Amino acid sequence: MSTLAQVLLDGLLAGMLYALVAAGLSLIWGVMDVINFAHGEFLMVAMYLSYWMGFLAHVDPLFSWVASGVFVFLLGALTYRFLVSRCIGKAAMAPLLATFGLSMFLKNLCLNRFSPNFRILQSTLLEGKKILLGNIVIGMPQLVTGIFSLLLLFALYFLMKKTRLGWAIQATAMDREAAELMGINTDRIYLLVFGLGGACVGIAGGLLTSYLAVHPEVGSLFGLIAFLIVALGGFGSIPGALAAAVIIGLVEALAGFYIAPVFKYVAVFAIYLAVIMVRPKGLFGW
Amino acid sequence: MQKRKFLSFVSLLVFVLLLSAGSALAAENVLKLGVLFPLTGPCATAGQRCVAAVETAAEVINNKHPELDVPLAKQEGILKGMKIQLVVADTQGKPDVAKSEAERLLNQEGVYAIIGSYNSSASKPASAVTERAKKLFMCGCSSSAALTERDFKYFFRLAPTDKTESKEFVEYIEWLNKNQKAGIKTIGLIYENTEFGKHAADEGKAAAKAAGFEVVADVAFNPGATNLNSEVQTLKAKNPDAVFGACLGGDYTLWVRTMKQMNWLPKVALNYCTGYQDPKIAQQLAADGNFFMGGTGYSPEIGAKYMKKVAAVEKIYSKKVGVPFDSDSIQEAVALFILAQAIEKAGTLDVDKVAEVIRTTTFDSPLSLGGKVAFGPGGQNMKATSIITQLHDGKYVPVYPPSYAETKATVPMTPWDKR
Numbered sequence: 001m002s003t004l005a006q007v008l009l010d011g012l013l014a015g016m017l018y019a020l021v022a023a024g025l026s027l028i029w030g031v032m033d034v035i036n037f038a039h040g041e042f043l044m045v046a047m048y049l050s051y052w053m054g055f056l057a058h059v060d061p062l063f064s065w066v067a068s069g070v071f072v073f074l075l076g077a078l079t080y081r082f083l084v085s086r087c088i089g090k091a092a093m094a095p096l097l098a099t100f101g102l103s104m105f106l107k108n109l110c111l112n113r114f115s116p117n118f119r120i121l122q123s124t125l126l127e128g129k130k131i132l133l134g135n136i137v138i139g140m141p142q143l144v145t146g147i148f149s150l151l152l153l154f155a156l157y158f159l160m161k162k163t164r165l166g167w168a169i170q171a172t173a174m175d176r177e178a179a180e181l182m183g184i185n186t187d188r189i190y191l192l193v194f195g196l197g198g199a200c201v202g203i204a205g206g207l208l209t210s211y212l213a214v215h216p217e218v219g220s221l222f223g224l225i226a227f228l229i230v231a232l233g234g235f236g237s238i239p240g241a242l243a244a245a246v247i248i249g250l251v252e253a254l255a256g257f258y259i260a261p262v263f264k265y266v267a268v269f270a271i272y273l274a275v276i277m278v279r280p281k282g283l284f285g286w
Numbered sequence: 287m288q289k290r291k292f293l294s295f296v297s298l299l300v301f302v303l304l305l306s307a308g309s310a311l312a313a314e315n316v317l318k319l320g321v322l323f324p325l326t327g328p329c330a331t332a333g334q335r336c337v338a339a340v341e342t343a344a345e346v347i348n349n350k351h352p353e354l355d356v357p358l359a360k361q362e363g364i365l366k367g368m369k370i371q372l373v374v375a376d377t378q379g380k381p382d383v384a385k386s387e388a389e390r391l392l393n394q395e396g397v398y399a400i401i402g403s404y405n406s407s408a409s410k411p412a413s414a415v416t417e418r419a420k421k422l423f424m425c426g427c428s429s430s431a432a433l434t435e436r437d438f439k440y441f442f443r444l445a446p447t448d449k450t451e452s453k454e455f456v457e458y459i460e461w462l463n464k465n466q467k468a469g470i471k472t473i474g475l476i477y478e479n480t481e482f483g484k485h486a487a488d489e490g491k492a493a494a495k496a497a498g499f500e501v502v503a504d505v506a507f508n509p510g511a512t513n514l515n516s517e518v519q520t521l522k523a524k525n526p527d528a529v530f531g532a533c534l535g536g537d538y539t540l541w542v543r544t545m546k547q548m549n550w551l552p553k554v555a556l557n558y559c560t561g562y563q564d565p566k567i568a569q570q571l572a573a574d575g576n577f578f579m580g581g582t583g584y585s586p587e588i589g590a591k592y593m594k595k596v597a598a599v600e601k602i603y604s605k606k607v608g609v610p611f612d613s614d615s616i617q618e619a620v621a622l623f624i625l626a627q628a629i630e631k632a633g634t635l636d637v638d639k640v641a642e643v644i645r646t647t648t649f650d651s652p653l654s655l656g657g658k659v660a661f662g663p664g665g666q667n668m669k670a671t672s673i674i675t676q677l678h679d680g681k682y683v684p685v686y687p688p689s690y691a692e693t694k695a696t697v698p699m700t701p702w703d704k705r
Contacts, residue, residue: 003523010515015539018512116330119538120543126545128702139547162458170553211547213539213570221512237677256516257523262506263514277622 001136007251007257009138011245015249016146017204021222022229023153024076024200027116031173031193034084034095038103039221042198045106046072046205047214048114054209061197064145065206069199076198080191088190103223111216118149119215126210131134152200157238170191173236201226225268232272234285243283247271272282289557307324316371317364317635319344319622320391322412324379324403328510328535332564332614336426338373340605341399343622344370345602355595357627364630370622373397377408381481384408386683388415398635399424401621404614406430407481413441420637422644424593426617429559430485434664440641442661444617444624444654446670448486451581452493452530455556458674458686459528460497462526462554468697470553474503474526475518476541478533483509486532486558494530500645502526509537523551528554531580532577534560542574553562553698556580556674563566563613568680576679581672583613583655585682588673592690595652611653620653 025039038044046068053067083102087094129140160166170190171179180186190236195266212218229248233240248268255267322338324333348369350583351359365581373395377384384403391397392415399422403409409428416423423441425433431447462468462636473494477483483506491501503524507517518541521529529552533541538561557580562569568575569669582588589596589611599619600611611619628643629635648660648669655671662668673690675682685695 003519007516007519010513010519014513014515111326111330116326116334117566118331118539118570122570122572126454130547130549132549135545137549184623211543213536215328215511215536216326216330217510218536221510224514245471253519257519260506261514261517261520267391 003257006136007129007253009136011253012246012251013139013142013146014252015246016149017142017208017245018024018222018225018229018249019153019245020145020149020204020207020219021201022226022233022241022245023238024197025108025226026230026233026236026241027156027169027193027200028197029230030234031169032088032190033235034088035099035227036079036084036194036197037096037223038079038106038225038236039101039197039201040219040221041103041106042072042075042201042219043205043222044110044214044216044219045075045109047209047218048110050206050209051119051121051214056079057195057208060125060261061121061207061210063210065148065203068206069203072202072205073195073199075202077191077195079198084194085187085190088121107216107219114216116216118215121209124210126155139211141207142226144210145204145207148203152203156196156200160238165192169246228268228272230282232282234282237282237284240282240284292348302329307463315363315368316484317368317629318371318373318394318397318402319625320388320395320402321372321374321382321398322372322377322391322400322408322426323374323389323618324408325374325376326538327379329404331535331566333377333379335609335612335615336404336618337569338603339426339611339617339619340372341606341671342599342603342621342628344372346599347622347626348382354598357600357623357650359394361590364626365633365635370626371686377405377412379405379408381407381411385411385415387563388412391418392419392421398422398637399625401426401618401625404428405480405482406433406485409433410481413438414508416440422625422637422641424621425620427559427614428431428482430482431489432481432485434666437664440637440665442621442644442665442667443626444620444659444667444670445559445583445614446581446672448482448489448532449493449665451558451672452486452489454581454672454674454686455490455530456482456493456497458556459499459554460698461686461688465698466694468527468553470527471500472502472524472525472526472528473499474519474521474529475501475554476503476505476507476529476531476533478509478537479506481510482534485534487530490530490558493612499528499540503529507533507537509534511537511540514540514544515548517541518550521545522548525550525639526552528552531555531557531560531562533557533560535564535567538562538564539571540565542571542578546574549630549702551699554579555699562677564678565609565612568677568682572680573705575677576705577676577696579674579676579685579695581613582675583670583672584616584653585613585675586610587681587688588655588675588684593652593657599653607699616653620651620659623653624650624659680690 188213233244
């Protein structure tokens, strides 16, 4: 029984992390209908920033997530201003290919500057800390990331549903021209959404360095899973991203333990295909 | 004015022609070799070090190094002054890319031979390309035994195979049971789901079963995973006494850290040619990496004691990558030294004659543990040896065989909460 509880808990915490990574992508994809292929690389950049802050200035990831969030917010905003905004309204694939190019640029830049070495931050405040509930082990870094994820998703949800800015974002997502006629500066909304999307993944990256090695390839699989979550949860839906992420985390953990570890991604993609066949909009799609 | 323009044009043309003639003349005395490794992707760290090792060997061979006591160091080039020119290519760690890059190196770059390719899954298709073209493939550290079971004529591999290492692991466990009363009865395996990982696991299982150990956990995972929770959870639930690991790079660090998070360790963790041997990873894992073990063909500590001639060569290598040789990269340097010695001995670039020299000669190899290299059937280096080391504060301390052992291994490994 304790094994099942441990597996479920691991799945839940992995799902929370995925939700944090995917939330930003969900916003961008839902509002702008733009696939940001560099999302995984944004995570990598945030992890490097957090790592170097920890390594050089001894700032713990528990604090450096702020800097990572701000930095990737700016990176996202700049990406929109200088890359994506020039592609919107052109060929449908243009923004996708532009962000794909950006992802390659960022990955190879880090490969060139920081080498492909795996970098681990030692002696972080949360390192090795755990809560023991009988036989069940809860890693503190994972727990803290999970709590951050919930708080951030709640804040995003609040922003979207209860603030004028959120309404403006939703209006822009529904009909850009109509929103402009209502006096909404949609270009600024897009800029902000790209920045916010970046900030979410930046915070996730900042926290992740407390328990994951940093290297130029680290964002690739996270990026892929984030796409899956957004499609499964429904484009632009924050609760959808959370629900989908938790489902994926749990399926991954249960299939990995009870069927075979090598089967876990087969199960994850099978669940995704099954849901999409029944409900192509995703679980909570607009 | 017209005349001036015409003269300028003719001068430019003559200059360009002279330049190309110069390079053509220079090219006559250059031997192009393909260096095919993963320079991007999850194994890029290891790949870049392998390239640096081959470059180091080329530097030693191409220039006079009277201070070095290694073959060909005291002369300039091979075959009376022929310089080695390396053409580096990237496999990305992918078999299909390795194959197409091998084809490009042979057909477009016109290389004489290829050295590569770290991942067994990449070496396999790349060497099939060279074999068809009747060109040499010198493989330093790919460890899948299947590579030398294909009866290829132009493929030669320096490192010990997974089969050899598996037998050594099992032999060591039996020795531990006898001499340190380790009480190891069950074995678990954790490995990446690739050509290398699967083959290592098969060899590990076969060796363990042959010696009467029970294999209780067989955990394959997809390399580059976001977490290894269910993998470690599976190991923890089956609780094997010893674990054989085949996890490369970042997966190795994730495996170690997930075991720490789940507060579980086997009595013994023995690693194939993996992240364990990477000195940078050992440094990054710091105390968490302590007491893990693995097969090691080289470490600075082993070098200082048994391979004293390496240190001077290592200085050149360290300048390139900032770390000393490791068990994998040093084999790639050896691969080039052996190829160059064979060409020198054959006195010709005829591939068949050089291959025959490689097959029939016992080479002096100060960069190899044991000091000699000689190839057997399938192109496997029959003199390849590795010893089992245990990490103690970032140092690879030999623990087996007894003739090499410097200390008694910490068995069982010290639990996480008592470190």
